[in-house]
Amino acid sequence: MRQQLHAEWTKLRTITGTGWLLLGIITLTLAVSAAAAATVSCPPAGCDYDATKISLFGVQLGQAIVAILAVLAISGEYSTGMIRTTLAAMPRRATVLAVKAAILTGVTLAAGTLAVLASVLAGRLILPGNGFTPAHGQPLLSLADGPTLRAAAGSVLYLALIALLSLGIATAVRDSAVAIGSVLGLLYLFPAIILMGPDQDWQRLLWQISPMNAGLAIQATTHLSSLPLSPWAGLGVLAAWAAAALLGGGLLLRLRDA
Amino acid sequence: MTTTLPYHSGLRAGRDGFARLLRAEWTKFRTVRGWVIGMAAAALVIVLLGLLTASGSHASCSVGSVEVACAAVPVGPGGEAVEDQFYFMHQPLAGDGSITVRVTSLTGVITYPPPNHNEIVPGVVPWAKAGLIIKDSTRQGSAYAAMMVTGSHGVRMQHNFTEDTAGRPGGVSAASPRWLRLTRSGDMLTGYESADGTQWTKVGTAHLAGLPATVQVGLFVTSPGDLTVKQADLGGSIEQVRFTQATAVFDHVDLQGNAPGGAWGRDAVGVTGTTDWERYHRPNGVQESGGTFTVAGTGDIAPRMDGQTIERTLTGVLTGLILVIVVVVMFITAEYRRGLIRTTLLASPRRGRMLAAKALVTGTVTFIAGLAAAMVTVTFGKQILRSNGNYILPVTPLTELRVVVGVAALFAVTAVLALALGAVFRRSVAAVITAIVVIVVPHVLATASVLPEGAAQWLLRLTPAAGFAIQQSIPGYAHVIGHYVPQAGYYPLAPWAGLAVLCGYTALALCLAIFQLRRRDA
DSSP states (O other), rough: OOHHHHHHHHHHHHHHHHHHHHHHHHHHHHHHHHHHHOOOOOTTTTOOOHHHHHHTTTTTHHHHHHHHHHHHHHHHHHHHHHHHHHHHHHHOOHHHHHHHHHHHHHHHHHHHHHHHHHHHHHHHHHHGGTOOOOGTTTOOTTTHHHHHHHHHHHHHHHHHHHHHHHHHHHHHOOOHHHHHHHHHHHHHHHHHHHOOOOSSHHHHHHHOOHHHHHHHEEEEEEEOOSSSSHHHHHHHHHHHHHHHHHHHHHHHHHHSSO | OOOOOOOOOOOOOSTTHHHHHHHHHHHEEEEEOOHHHHHHHHHHHHHHHHHHHHHOOOOEEETTTTEEOOOOOOTTTTTTBBEEEEEEEEEEEEEEEEEEEEEEEEEEEEEEOOOTOEEEOOOOOOOEEEEEEEESSSSSTTTTOOOOOOOOOEEEEEEETTEEOOOSSSSOOEEEEEEEEEEEEETEEEEESSSSSSSSSEEEEEEEEOOEEEEEEEEEEEEEOOOEEEOOOOOEEEEEEOOOEEEEEEEEEEEEEEOEEEEOOOEEETTOOOOOHHHHHHOOOEEEEEEEEEEEEEEEEEOHHHHHHHHGTTTTHHHHHOOOOHHHOOOOOOOHHTTHHHHHHHHOOOOOHHHHHHHHHHHHHHHHHHHHHHHHHHHHHHHHHTTTTBOOOOHHHHHHHHHHHHHHHHHHHHHHHHHHHHHHHHHHHHHHHHHHHIIIIIHHHHHHOOOOOOHHHHHHSSSSGGGGGGOOOSSSTTTOOOOOSSGGTTOOOOOOHHHHHHHHHHHHHHHHHHHHHSSSSO
């Protein structure tokens, strides 16, 4: 297993795009979070914003780069034919997928941690200037605060699960353009479709099964009771999506010729 | 001695090649089954999602718990749906004439406002209106021009619901009254204001074509509902409107012209029911004492914002766009992956023309697919919405055409942008993700997330997603309080300006693609 891990790590490390993509995850997440924090203001009368959620807003775009990284990890091999070499060297296909998943998770966790920490720091520095002060009923962001720590750590896990979901889908469909289209469609169209739901019950149901909406419940620190799912249950929904995608992708990888 | 000259072809270069190039690119597109299926699926998904949304949307009117047919919505002279509800103290005026009045007070009540929603407080909403009006008749939706003082927008002259001209700002009180005058001369109505009744300033003129010889002239008071917006938990927002009533005090009423004089007609135009406030505290109407008239009214004279819009049926556009982006990006990147690009460039060495031909083919194909899908969806979606009891805000056929053709154009321009990105990146993943992140994601974040409204509006001004503005059929009005945010379907840019932003980005991407294509080896 160590050799396989080493092989996959070498592949990922030596592709020129990987470094840029990891840098992209961090900078895009930070930039969008900072931009969101800079545009919100809290009047002296107090406001109803969730400061933690705002300062982690960049995760909603950073996940797109995570998806590229994950899709390229497998569909890149299909487009160059490298997959045949990989499978010749590692005939056990489940191992190939497991090793890829492990490497990808490690890399995403590392980049995600940096991105999330930078975003929280940016929020802590920017938000008080926009009226998010204890005097207006908004305490300073701090990772020592339980819900904020949960939101930050959960966001890192969220990014890792998005990577696994994308890997599973890309393994199943193989073509990179179709894979990335499917992943982004699954993530970004659900929120739009929820608003079309005919009534509240439908909207709540769609919300509960949406990988992005349910998964990002982990970022909520206020109005928890009004959410259709608790934060960890929401992240569980995304984990179920990722597991299903990996399982489906793994089965297809086993059944099909490369 | 003989010199050998290099060979020169007798054929003349150029001119006839582009049609063949188009045919070659069209053949490439047409013969890959997956791409044709993808494009058809994009069109189909727009139609199906649109009709599904329409059939899930129900509305009904009821009195108490009994369901009744909804009252007809009045339509203004411009064809738009309007609110036309006010208290009207009027006389007929034959031919030309003028009316002058002094307004000394505008007060009112707002029922159960936030934060506690538990008391009726004194207050005037910003667009509460009181003043003079000359109107075709007391029929709702008929042509008019009015001079008024407002709750917090100073003196205004408005006509035919959509037009609004600002006069002097500031409120009205006994210490600083406002004099208003409205004159008719043929089809021209002119509004004046004055602080003292002697020095008059012209505020504006209105040309009301087809105004009958005898019109209704008089004093009016109205007060629109008090609107507040709360963010909903699942994205989107909850709008609440509360009953308000305005009361104005008029004196020095002076009607010049061929009017019968004597008693004034009193009408509550467009009023359908009464609230507890009107029943037990203060009904709408006129109290007269020695030339001073105290008039109370509620309602609004303005374009109506409440109802479904035709673009509500175009919910599948985002999904369709993602499919189009994937197909179009593959149309160019597959050439690089398979090495076909070398053959293509051998056959057509002028690289810019090759890309232009590809752009024309993709643009045309997606335009046709988008046009067919949008036309079917809007036509049948409207019928389904109506049969489910929904009221659809009427628009002119030209506006409907703009929405349908605009959505097709949105598809075509997005496709060309995706093609250009594909040519720049040469890799499908990078191109697809860039296209989706610049067009689809900003729109989703702006309309379906917890992003603050200001940030959402900037997203739809600066990114290519500005192009979605082309589907907005009902404009927002500065003189009507409304929740004009992307979530509610109001875009920060005008329809064609939004599409122009998208076109600008596309032109830039296309230039970059041609530049790169020329410079790089294939």
